[in-house]
Amino acid sequence: MAHDQQAFKxxxxxxxxxxxxxxxxxxxxxxxxxxxxxxxxxSAVSGGKRLRAAFCYWGWRAAGQDDSEEMIRAAAAVELxxxxxxxxxxxxxxxxxRRGLPTVHVAFEAxxxxxxxxxxxxxxxxxxxxxxxxxxxxxxxxTSCGLPSAFLARTQSLWPVMSRELVAGECLEILSTARPxxxxxxxxxxxxxxxxxxxxxxxHIGGVLGGASxxxxxxxxxxxxxxxxxxxxxxxxxxxxxxPTSTGKSNQDDLIGYKPTSVLAIALxxxxxxxxxxxxxxxGRGVLDLEQLDRVREIMQRSGARQHVESxxxxRAAAAVxTIERTRLPSDASSALQSLVSAVVTRES
Numbered sequence: 001m002a003h004d005q006q007a008f009k010x011x012x013x014x015x016x017x018x019x020x021x022x023x024x025x026x027x028x029x030x031x032x033x034x035x036x037x038x039x040x041x042x043s044a045v046s047g048g049k050r051l052r053a054a055f056c057y058w059g060w061r062a063a064g065q066d067d068s069e070e071m072i073r074a075a076a077a078v079e080l081x082x083x084x085x086x087x088x089x090x091x092x093x094x095x096x097x098r099r100g101l102p103t104v105h106v107a108f109e110a111x112x113x114x115x116x117x118x119x120x121x122x123x124x125x126x127x128x129x130x131x132x133x134x135x136x137x138x139x140x141x142x143t144s145c146g147l148p149s150a151f152l153a154r155t156q157s158l159w160p161v162m163s164r165e166l167v168a169g170e171c172l173e174i175l176s177t178a179r180p181x182x183x184x185x186x187x188x189x190x191x192x193x194x195x196x197x198x199x200x201x202x203x204h205i206g207g208v209l210g211g212a213s214x215x216x217x218x219x220x221x222x223x224x225x226x227x228x229x230x231x232x233x234x235x236x237x238x239x240x241x242x243x244p245t246s247t248g249k250s251n252q253d254d255l256i257g258y259k260p261t262s263v264l265a266i267a268l269x270x271x272x273x274x275x276x277x278x279x280x281x282x283x284g285r286g287v288l289d290l291e292q293l294d295r296v297r298e299i300m301q302r303s304g305a306r307q308h309v310e311s312x313x314x315x316r317a318a319a320a321v322x323t324i325e326r327t328r329l330p331s332d333a334s335s336a337l338q339s340l341v342s343a344v345v346t347r348e349s
Contacts, residue, residue: 003336005343008057009050015069015076019141020045036111040104040130044083047099049347051231052078052202054340059206059220062333070146074209077142078202080134085166085197087131091124092174093257099248104130135163147209154208162201169193173260180268180280181260187229189260194235195228216327223323223337226316231344233313236261238348240297241306246348255296258283262312267305275299317345 024038053075060071089095090103097103105127112122139159143152169192176185203220212220238247239254240263254261264283268276279299282292300306324337 003054003058003332003339005049005054005339008054011072012050012053012076012079013046015073016045016079017042019073019076019137023137023140036108037126037130040107040127041133043101043107044087044104044130044134045080048079048082049343049349050079051340051343052082052198054336055199055224056202056206058333058336058340059203059208059212060210061206062203062220062329062337063207063210063212063216064330065210068147071206071209073145074142074147074152075202075206077138077145078205080138080141081162081166081197084131084134084138085170087127087134089170091127091131092170093253093259095249095253097244097249101248103127151209154211155205158201158205158208162197162205165192165201166197169197176260178258178284178286179260181265183262183265183269186260186262186265190229190232190262191225194232195225198231199228200224219323219327223320223327227320227341227344230313230316230320233262233309233316234345234347236263237306237309239263240300242348248349252288252293255283255293256286256288258286263300263305263309266308267300267303270305270308271299271303275303313345317341 020042024041027034027038027041056075056078057071060075061067065071086098087104090098091105095103096106101107105123108123108126109119112119112126114122142159145152169189172185172189173193176189200221203224204217207217207220236254239251239259239261242251244251253259254264258264268279271279279296282288282296285292288296320341321338324334324341327334329337
């Protein structure tokens with residue numbers, strides 16, 4: 001049977017909604033003034049494609065294990081890590097919207113007392129705490145998922161590794177922001193921030209839970225790294241050329257923030273010297289009007305960077321598919337992991 005990502009997503013959504021509902025009721029029981037925190041926690045948990053949970057689940061199934069609600073809850077825990085990372089990422093990027101709604105820190109501005117800089121500072125503080133609690137929730141949901149404790153113990157070393165790699169990637173991105181990006185450094189960040197945390201580590205957690213062999217875990221890595229890179233490369237393109245209506249977030253953040261993306265690195269290396277000089281001047285200003293943003297996109301398009309990144313995505317997707325084709329897996333797991341390649345590379349949000 002082919003993998004139905006929408007049906008799978010609904011199962012993960014239910015698990016997360018049930019968990020968030022129970023935990024936020026406990027939070028409000030402490031003090032009713034915490035109701036705005038509960039609202040934003042539930043909002044942060046809702047929505048999303050649930051791809052990280054899917055990779056975790058199919059890592060389990062690829063190891064020969066059967067479907068179970070306990071594994072659904074375990075896989076859902078990975079999505080709480082992602083929810084936490086999104087809240088923190090939006091604070092770092094000063095993003096106003098996410099999935100078509102105000103980001104958590106922006107939403108809190110209407111809740112806190114006062115106005116101006118004080119309100120913004122308090123709203124940021126509350127949002128940071130929401131992200132912190134979501135990360136704690138991830139461990140709580142995982143350890144209470146219902147799988148045998150001996151299974152859960154197998155993954156003990158993987159969770160800190162995933163967190164370390166994610167934070168390292170975020171830190172390197174910040175340290176590389178507002179300077180002309182090098183493609184080798186961009187790919188380092190991509191592997192840490194996205195490829196490992198989005199694909200490889202969820203697959204490994206699911207696989208190790210299910211008793212996967214070292215050979216299978218190696219195959220997961222060979223599949224995950226190129227696919228995870230393709231995931232971020234698609235994000236880079238959507239971050240510049242995507243429609244905010246589809247992505248649910250601004251397509252100006254990466255450019256205004258002068259973030260070290262693949263499309264920018266390639267545009268700077270491939271653009272005509274006159275265009276490259278103009279691009280560096282425009283991005284160095286920090287604040288751009290709509291006409292200047294359109295000019296940046298025009299230069300990137302003319303340089304050939306957009307098509308070059310598309311080619312990189314196709315190459316990496318093909319490498320991931322080849323890995324699955326030559327790896328002996330249960331047929332449903334093989335089919336699912338191949339279909340997830342398409343879900344990653346053809347998405348518009």
